[in-house]
Amino acid sequence: MKLLNTVLINSLMVSVISFAAGVSLSLAPTSLAYAQAASDVKPGEKRTRRTPALRSRVYEQLSRAQTQGDAGDVPGAIAILDEVKDKISSMNSYERSMMYNFYGFVYYNDEQFAKAIENFELAVEQQPIPVNFEKTTLFSLSQLHMMQGNYDKTIEYLEKWEALNDGVIPPKNYVLKAQAHYQNKNYAESASYIEQAIEGHEAEGYLPDEGWLILQRAVYYELKQPEKVKDILAKMIRLYDSPKYWIQLAGMYGELGEEKTQLAMMESAYQMGYVESGADLFNLAQLYYYHEVPYKGALVMQQALESGTLERNLRNLKFLATCWQAAKEDEKAIPVMQTASSLASDGELDAQLGHLFYNLEDYSKAVAASRLALEKGVKKPGAVHMVLGLSLYNQRKFVEALDELAKAEAFPASRSTAKQWASFVSREQRDFEILKQQAESI
Template sequence: MMKKQTNKLLSAITFAIASATVTVPSMVVSTEAVAQEQRASDRPTRRVPTLRSKVYEQLSRAQTAADEAGNVEEAIAILKEVEEKSSSMNSYEKAMMYNFFGFIYYNNEDYDMALESFEKVVDQQPIPERFEMTTLFSLAQLHLMQGNYSRTIEFLERWEAINTGVIPPKNKVLKAQAYYQNKQYAEARDWITQAIVEHEAEGMLPDEGWLILQRAIFYELKQPEQVKDVLVKLVKLYSEPKYWIQLAGMYGELGEERKQLAIMESAYQQGYVESAADIFNLAQLYYYHRAPFKGALLMEQAMNDGVLESNLRNLKFLGQSWTLAKEQDKAIPVMMQAAELSEDGEIDAQVAQILLNEERFEEAIEAADRAIEKGEMRNPGLVYLIKGMSLYNMKQYALALNQLAEAEAHDKSRAMARQWKQFVQSEKDQAERLAAELDAE
């Protein structure tokens, strides 16, 4: 049961993370940005033409219309006028024009046109390398947002072909996201692992989103040990309640139930075990690790607080926990509540057994009768056996023998019923002889 719930829990996390980690930077183009582009150190072999001031002034006028006046249509119209004269423009000027187009379309949330415009930027050659690389990276981000994962990888690889230095972790993470969304999990694993390892080697803490992505990738690759290791890191670095619960679930997946219980207990002490599902899971762990009293107290408090519903499943398990804890006075009323909600006689039969053990014979017979009336029990002969034993203890030997005969008719209870019949018959005979002797005196 714990494994199934963990799988559900882990499946929900896997499908939710991918789109949440993409952030497209601002694409504002300013005079200073242009100046920086012109000052950027390019490869010696790439000669870039100059952006003439009269062209920039027209582009800036479009940006002003979009930014200050908020008139997108006017801004686009100005740029189209510039575009009509593009035959007289050099590659750098055309690239800047399409960059302005892309910026305006992006801010207007017209992402298809923004992509088309930015792709035209990198089609113009030659342009400054830094300008080209910045645009390629933005294109990769935008394509990821639009679900074009193969195009994301394509533009990142074009960026890498120009780059002469170390690939930054953010690029590797973006590539890992694209591979993950494209269901190429092995490739995604390699890139996210590189990003995290290199970042940590520089003494930096990995971003929480990176670790979430890495965990999802390992989960898809069916590598639970690695999923657990990432969750350990998430717990240490970010200590979110959900990570504690998920880590406990992964220990359960790996068959390390003691660690699972230890993590859940620690989470509970920190106030992280709050939902009905998590409370029930912890109660189950207590039960399976022979600490039913703790589990019963936990469930009882949760029911009193209204967190845990007093339904058939919960009441039945609470009663079983009190029973295993040898707290029969607490178990009996809870099991009776559960029996009232049950349509079959199984729980009533369990109540009858407990009452017999507690020597509450009349109540045991009543519970057994309720079980017989409902029926649908795994061992129907058991309740007749319980009735027979209860009647024997009440010294109603003849009635006891009748019930034991009923028990003998069922396969599962036949052997024990025969033994009890012999014993009760012997006791009955002895009691009758003693009564006859007393009458003779």
């Protein structure tokens, strides 16, 4: 059943396109203490790249810039870094890289992201520099490009990071890569990377971040693999028992044609207090109606309308009346339908009211409702003339009844039935007149 599809689709897209799928942007300059230590490798330690040392005079200037930056004095920090840059010809590769790194950090904190990216890129261009420092800067660049919507660049810098890596790739790298591919609509590639991230994280004994599962779910939805989406949502319910996941999983069962399970999921969510929004309550009521449980659908609609969760508009009132009518609760359907008909521009609801009143043998109200329906306009006027004619007949208004039945004969859909009733009413009229005369003579 697909009546939840729109809600589901809207729900699936939430947060996926934002930079929030479990990888937070956390940029910080390589600390000066680390910078010195990284250039002074102890004897016996594995050295993958020989790098020059960070000299004390450069260290002191960068330390001053860091202090100014930490204090929020961006112009002051930039001025100090500019002083350092004036002596760039006398600086070694590591010192130049650290200088550009600090430029990038200051600009990043001031939300000047284009300048931050420019300087971080210059930082990694200075070679040789320590491998770990280069990797940290490359990852920062991939994050910044992701923020700016430069998804190809995000992937490019992640792959440069991987080229330097000689160990296990952390899940956060795979997640960022998956996000970039998702944004580029490379859904198969995105699926591969988010799977690796989740599987690797779980293999280490950790639970996957909720945002990772949100991304994974969205990827498989785009790949039109509803079974996978269903399984991911079931997992999200187990790990992060959020109301919205119950609603979305119910929607996926509808997509898969498992309609009984869809209703069971929605009903369970409702009983747990998870079905709260007007849209979800309306969908639940529709599910009850289409699964031939209209009484429950009417109760859900009525409670939602009384609480104000659903607006008392034409659509909602009309559907509530339909539910009551399907549940054989005509007396409850009538007042709702009367309110709804006052909001409608056509006479369809008035025609239904006329039929309801006729069934309840309230012929005067049936006549009034039917005449209003014809006045406002209906799709099947012949049927309304029939109800009007029969209601008038039961009021012993034979001439008016025959007139309405004659009008019903003008429409092909009601012609045959109208002729039969006209013959019957004519006989009844004659019999009534005879009995009336006999009574008068006595």
